[in-house]
Amino acid sequence: MPELPEVETVRCGLLPAMEGQRIARAELRRADLRWPFPDGMSARLTGARVVQLRRRSKYILADLDRGESLIIHLGMSGRMVISGLAAVHVPGQFHFEHPALEKHDHVILHMESGARITFNDPRRFGAMDLCATAALDAHPLLAGLGPEPLGNAFNADYLAARLAGRKTPIKAALLDQRIVAGLGNIYVCEALFRARIHPKRAAGRIGRARIEALTDAIRATLREAIAAGGSSLRDYRQANGELGYFQHSFRVYGREGVGCLRLGCTGILRRIVQSGRSSFYCPICQR
DNA sequence: CTCAGCTCCTGCGGGC
DNA sequence: TGCCCGCAGGAGCTGA
16 A cells, blocks of 8 residues: 555645535445545545544544544555646646546545545555544554654653564564554655665664664655655555655555666665565665 | 554456 | 466464
């Protein structure tokens, strides 16, 4: 899926169309994504105003003026397409006219402003749910999430405590959303490369200095990706329909067989499979 | 509790 | 051109 930086980019793209705006009609073109939509979702959204649009981990949270929040997860292939946003229309950037319905357009929010927000998700690993705003922290999808990697609660002390004694590879530990929320396959690979840690290294066998380097690397990687507007792989588009461009900054992800970018390093980047997912790393730099 | 493996779904690119 | 295979950003679930 879009990882934290992409979700943040999507959230920012949605702000002008959603925050403070009223939903005139919620059109559900099927009854489920990964899970069935909650009972009466269309009616519960219709007429509601979005008070605030937030992000937690890879979830977008739209707080409504009725005490409920819409929880949105983009899964692997979900994207949001805005159209008809006259107020902030920039030629060539936003679709002004509503485009024809496309395959996999599953949910359409028709805003009172005339804007339209279309959730498109070919693989349907995405999800939407409604939950009382006051009870969001206890929602099954959110309750177990670890701290935000860009927040104060995520630091070397915390990470060291969570990794202590763990034999699982650091790659798997960082993908575990209970330990830190929002990282995915790409940014874990990138952060481990920056911190020069081998993806197979046992999580509990990383020294304190290297854990500090790792927390710094995670934060720097995410910050740069957000600043760059999120990455863009096959299925990903920014909310305004434009491509992101952080993919040009990947140092290891998807670069199997080419030379390590670290100055002076002669390593050839490798791809291995860990718990069914590709890890890219430099066998010389990363230990 | 921890951990590896499987699973949901569709689309795309490469090899033949 | 068409078919088959492997692979893809997530993460819940099962069973050892």
